[in-house]
Amino acid sequence: MKYSVVLTPTVDSHNTVVRAEQLGFARAWFFDSPMLYTDVFVSMALAADRTERIELGTSVVVSSNRIPPVTANAVSSLNALAPGRVILGLGTGFTSRSTLGQRAMQLSALQHDMEVIRALLDDRDVMWRDGEGERRVRFLHRGERFSVLKPRVPIWVSGMGPRSMALAAREADGWMAFAAGGEHGVQYLQGIAAACKEADRDPATLSRAVMSTGCVLDEGEPADSDRGMANGGPLAAVFFHNYVEGLVDVELPEDVISAAEALAEIYSRYEPSDSRYLELHRDHLVRVRDEERPFISDGLIRATSFTGTASTLRAQLDDLEAAGCDEFAIQLMAGHEHEIERWAELFGLVD
Numbered sequence: 519m520k521y522s523v524v525l526t527p528t529v530d531s532h533n534t535v536v537r538a539e540q541l542g543f544a545r546a547w548f549f550d551s552p553m554l555y556t557d558v559f560v561s562m563a564l565a566a567d568r569t570e571r572i573e574l575g576t577s578v579v580v581s582s583n584r585i586p587p588v589t590a591n592a593v594s595s596l597n598a599l600a601p602g603r604v605i606l607g608l609g610t611g612f613t614s615r616s617t618l619g620q621r622a623m624q625l626s627a628l629q630h631d632m633e634v635i636r637a638l639l640d641d642r643d644v645m646w647r648d649g650e651g652e653r654r655v656r657f658l659h660r661g662e663r664f665s666v667l668k669p670r671v672p673i674w675v676s677g678m679g680p681r682s683m684a685l686a687a688r689e690a691d692g693w694m695a696f697a698a699g700g701e702h703g704v705q706y707l708q709g710i711a712a713a714c715k716e717a718d719r720d721p722a723t724l725s726r727a728v729m730s731t732g733c734v735l736d737e738g739e740p741a742d743s744d745r746g747m748a749n750g751g752p753l754a755a756v757f758f759h760n761y762v763e764g765l766v767d768v769e770l771p772e773d774v775i776s777a778a779e780a781l782a783e784i785y786s787r788y789e790p791s792d793s794r795y796l797e798l799h800r801d802h803l804v805r806v807r808d809e810e811r812p813f814i815s816d817g818l819i820r821a822t823s824f825t826g827t828a829s830t831l832r833a834q835l836d837d838l839e840a841a842g843c844d845e846f847a848i849q850l851m852a853g854h855e856h857e858i859e860r861w862a863e864l865f866g867l868v869d
Contacts, residue, residue: 519839520544521865522847523858524577524729526554526803527561534855535565539572541862547577547607547729547847553617554802559592566600575605577694577729577847578676580614581631582623586646587655589631590638594657594665602669606639607694608632609676616763617799625681632673632689639671674725678706680713687713692725694847698753698822700834703728707841721842728838731803731849732824734831734860741819741826749851750825751806754814757822759798777813784809804852824848828864835865 522545523538525531535546546565550558562574574596579589589606596604608631610622630647634655637644643656659665674692677683686693693710697703707726714721733749735741741750760766761778762785770778788797801807806814819825824834838846848861862868 519835519843520845521861521867522547522727522845523861524731524847524849525549525561526551526849526852527556527558528852529556529561529564531556531561532564532568534850534858535572535574536568537855537858539569541858542867543572543862544845545573545575545605545847547575549803550576550579550583551614551617551802552583554613554799554804559596562596562604563599566596566603569600569603571603573603573605574600575674576607578607578609578674580611580623581608581628581635582611583614585648586631586634587638590635590657591665593635593671594639594667597669597671598664598666601666605672605674605692606635607674607676607692608635610682613799613802616795617802619793619795625685628675628682629685629689632675632685636673636689639667639673641667672725674727677710680709683710683713684716686710687717687719687724690724692727694727694729696729697824698757699730699732699820699824700831700837703730703834703838703843703846704841707838707843711842725844726842727845727847728843729847729849730824731851732826732831733819733857734864735825735827737827739827741816742814746816746819746825747806747811747814748854749857750819750823751811751814752801752803752851753823754818754821755806755810756803757818758810758813759802762798763795774818777815777818781810781813803849831864 524547527548548558593606610628634644634646645652646655672691675686675690676694677686678695695706711721731753733746758781762782788794
């Protein structure tokens with residue numbers, strides 16, 4: 519199983535990617551949330567210019583953020599900087615759309631955009647459809663001074679539900695899912711295996727990556743320690759964000775419901791009242807906000823992130839690999855990128 523890092527892009531993310539390459543990580547993945555982080559392609563371009571071997575991927579571009587020809591151009595431009603090291607991950611969107619007050623895009627729209635981008639990156643004419651109608655598009659430039667279409671850029675799909683998994687199994691080069699921990703990752707892997715079976719595809723021909731965030735705890739260290747809160751807490755906070763926006767559809771323990779309702783009451787007082795999502799998603803997957811911290815417990819962090827002692831986490835990694843995981847990627851929190859050293863040790867990349 520390969521090991522990678524996931525980053526909330528910053529203007530200096532390249533420093534972390536350089537270190538990841540030195541430590542032997544396979545890939546560096548970059549989120550795409552324009553209202554939260556540095557532009558994903560700017561951050562990736564800087565990393566491409568400063569590295570030689572590590573692969574660079576988007577996790578994920580939401581195709582509604584940019585028209586497909588523009589996305590294809592950005593990816594082919596990156597391929598000129600790092601030939602053969604670029605992966606385009608696509609998805610229907612979470613925070614990149616919720617920070618704009620939108621729900622995830624329709625899967626049918628993602629499929630269309632994916633087909634357009636694939637055709638353009640394969641140097642083919644394609645019919646592109648948007649709100650103004652349908653028209654034929656293709657790259658008009660030739661030559662490495664503009665962009666590079668070879669080696670072929672793989673396209674991956676992010677999918678946690680059966681329909682998005684089915685799309686990945688039918689049409690993608692790879693599949694990824696962001697999981698709350700090892701157990702959830704195994705469930706997702708079982709789902710993509712079933713989707714491949716339905717599509718009559720050998721799962722071994724589809725790259726499969728599970729991503730998470732969390733903290734390697736010292737023996738006896740609680741998950742809600744300062745380190746645990748800084749590295750595992752933000753994903754627990756996202757769980758509450760999902761609850762407030764009506765995106766949690768599982769039965770919850772009473773104490774978790776009580777905490778979620780208390781945060782929902784705080785949410786109801788955010789201003790401006792017609793766009794409370796602006797405050798709700800501030801610092802999303804970066805840090806736990808002051809008003810959230812009292813509700814994020816040791817148990818919740820362990821339940822919603824890849825947090826535990828080294829022995830506990832290694833057992834979860836073994837379960838993921840046994841379930842067919844080709845790659846596990848850990849998100850490094852902005853401001854806590856030094857945790858990469860602990861992860862490298864856990865993954866066996868260093869002695």
